[in-house]
């Protein structure tokens with residue numbers, strides 16, 4: 001205790017006792033005491049409330065009230081300095097009562113001398129200080145507990161830091177707290193949280209640093225080594241990061257490194273308006289606290305990273321599952337399409353035959369047959385769309401540079417009757433806007449497919465806006481590829497169809513790409529988006545859907561930008577030519593189809609022999625050859641039991657390489673590009689066979705045969 005002069009307040013109504021006390025204190029060596037005297041209870045209490053003294057000497061008998069009451073009132077008011085009660089001889093009751101009520105000591109008047117007074121004062125002060133320190137320690141431990149408990153329950157970094165700052169502001173308390181996180185790779189400090197006591201007059205002056213600063217420029221490099229920095233007077237600071245605190249009238253600051261496994265994780269800064277505002281105990285407390293906070297913050301960050309990794313994984317998993325589901329559905333749809341095709345072929349084929357060849361049909365029969373034809377054409381159209389969903393890109397499909405801006409503009413024009421005219425008739429207004437990137441690179445693709453896909457999207461958008469609205473067609477570069485020298489080229493383009501319509505709920509959004517999923521009842525087949533999905537897949541692209549009920553929908557198609565390597569074209573349908581009469585062997589296990597094809601071919605003047613299986617076809621082929629009347633061409637179904645079309649073609653080609661073989665299958669489009677594409681085939685025909693298609697294929701193979709082009 002080398003404090004210069006201890007301030008003593010004597011509350012005493014007897015002047016003699018005051019004089020005596022003054023003399024006692026004067027006797028003590030060193031003139032270390034400064035005595036102030038008040039006579040009355042009220043003035044005494046008032047002086048104590050002002051908290052200007054190091055110790056109080058209070059007389060028990062004080063006229064109006066007594067010393068014990070004053071003691072209790074002072075302690076209740078939060079008096080921290082020791083109070084020594086001066087009692088009369090024989091007041092033992094009072095003495096013990098005083099000690100119980102929080103007096104630091106008591107002295108019996110007339111029984112103490114100068115030395116005893118000094119000892120009592122000094123011990124009381126020492127004890128009080130020890131008590132206060134202990135109390136502070138306990139408070140800090142409990143604060144530490146409170147904070148660590150609070151942050152252990154929180155799993156995101158921002159939350160953890162804000163809890164710490166909030167608790168410190170309230171309980172330490174500090175006026176300003178901030179946390180910078182250290183980026184190890186970049187060597188920078190970036191501000192992650194900050195809190196200024198709200199009633200502080202400088203509240204508006206501390207701005208949040210958006211930019212990370214290299215630690216070397218902050219003046220806080222010592223933190224890298226885990227060193228705590230105490231700046232008792234921030235006005236004098238050398239550290240540039242702390243200079244900002246001066247403007248905000250902070251007087252002192254503590255900078256505590258937050259270390260995780262000996263590496264700097266972040267820096268915590270606590271500040272107070274007062275200079276020399278932090279005690280050693282507080283600095284130590286902050287250091288201990290930051291050890292815990294660093295760990296919790298580190299955990300929280302790991303947790304967040306883990307969480308986002310999980311989310312990403314889940315999304316990928318969902319995307320894969322969705323893809324698989326669509327693939328399975330696609331296969332199923334193709335299977336169904338195949339069966340429907342087989343069943344449908346005779347219906348449309350015979351109807352067509354009757355219409356072409358029967359001269360004596362009544363008008364009604366003509367009409368009915370036309371109805372049958374139209375109906376089966378409609379079914380065939382649905383089947384084609386269904387197959388479109390799953391089919392792979394055909395080799396002969398044209399892959400040409402496509403300008404999506406031009407194509408989109410075309411589709412806007414083409415669909416105008418639907419979005420404008422029909423809507424106007426219904427008294428609603430649908431507006432179509434474009435927002436094209438003029439520098440959009442071309443993609444490689446098939447225009448007709450893309451056009452149809454986009455048309456479907458626009459129709460859906462119109463359907464989604466029963467009360468009208470706006471459709472925006474937007475193109476832009478979606479991603480860039482960076483070359484070594486830093487130059488960048490577009491790697492993906494994005495085409496968005498954005499509507500302001502009713503939007504989709506989560507369930508619809510999840511299933512809308514599936515074939516036959518529709519919420520439009522009779523008005524929709526549910527094949528539109530399945531078809532779009534197929535188109536996008538065949539362009540190696542992706543679809544993203546942003547939609548929420550009442551919030552409209554954005555359908556986003558993303559296509560890769562690629563160089564056109566090879567381009568090919570579909571051979572356009574040739575003008576109908578009469579095919580010279582041929583001897584044709586037709587093999588199919590379906591009786592109706594056999595009959596239909598026989599009829600069609602015979603009508604065109606061919607001689608037709610039919611066989612109902614691969615084996616009987618092969619027998620017939622060999623027999624004809626043996627008889628010196630070989631067939632000019634063979635048309636065979638692909639899928640047959642025992643000896644299928646592919647195996648048959650292989651045998652036939654071996655035995656008679658020059659005989660053209662035409663394979664007929666509902667899977668024609670699927671087979672292309674497959675590994676097991678029949679090698680020995682000169683032409684492929686779709687089921688149901690359209691008469692013109694059949695004629696055209698026969699013409700081609702006949703020409704090739706005559707020109708000797710067959711391998």
Ligand SMILES: Nc1ncnc2c1ncn2[C@@H]1O[C@H](COP(=O)(O)OP(=O)(O)OP(=O)(O)O)[C@@H](O)[C@H]1O
Nearest residue numbers: 460461464503512518519524525526527528529553
């Ligand atoms: N832009 C959109 N806004 C809201 N819902 C949509 C949108 N586009 C598609 N949908 C939802 O997705 C479903 C499937 O769409 P899809 O185009 O495949 O079939 P459809 O429009 O019902 O019938 P189809 O296109 O075969 O006539 C729709 O029935 C509808 O519920």
Ligand SMILES: [Mg+2]
Nearest residue numbers: 456460528529
């Ligand atoms: Mg649709």
